[in-house]
Amino acid sequence: MSTDITHPAVYASLAGKSVFITGGGSGIGESLVRHFCAQKSRVTFVDIAEEASQKLVADIAAAGDPAPLFIPCDLRNVDDLRDAVDRAVAENGPINVLCNNAGSDDRHQTEDVTVAYWDDRMAVNLRHQFFAAQAVRPHMKAQGGGSIINFGSITWMVGDPDCPAYVTAKAAVYGMTRALARELGPERIRVNCMVPGWVMTERQVRLWLNEAGERQIEERQCLPDRLQPSDIARMALFLAADDSRMCTSQQFIVDGGWV
Incomplete structure (x- = not known):
């Protein structure tokens, strides 16, 4: 059976919406940018990878979809993040959808973690999500x-042993999601947590998908197919659209049945 989706959903409510995506230059973030542009949203994305991001803008424009606005930004600098939000509002209108996607799952062991490295992992994987929501x-x-x-991860649910700071940050994302959903709900701002499984991005395949990894997927996932960035993006479209208007304060797990 083919895993291709020949007739993906089109959400009329996303046309013309102002969407802000962090970490949009590659991986899951790139797929988010492509999918929201295909929905005719007005997309702004930030990333530190300027060459890849500029290429993405050109590719989308060449495909005939509305070209996204790319703003170079290191999300560890909250002032720069706030400036990027302000520019997005000025050029694409008040933001309707925020995808807090950016993160890094670099491997590390507990005995090697310094205070500076711990703080950096929180800045890369957690802190910017809060301040983007605030902005x-x-x-x-x-x-x-x-x-x-907000983008979490199944790593904290399964207790991955090789990136404890990352796992901690991703667990905190869900707590933050619950708190913000309760606070912002009266303003009809919905806050949900997207929880991807092991997604076959270029980085994941290059760094960690080996024979043992393939075996682990076959043993742990219920479904035999490999998760693709587009599988995550399509769930994000639903959570952004009016179709999910009463969904908030929840985790939405897309992992092929891993956890």
């Missing part, structure tokens, strides 16, 4: 609502 909130409130999608 877009006034714009969403003024429009009568919006959707914030």
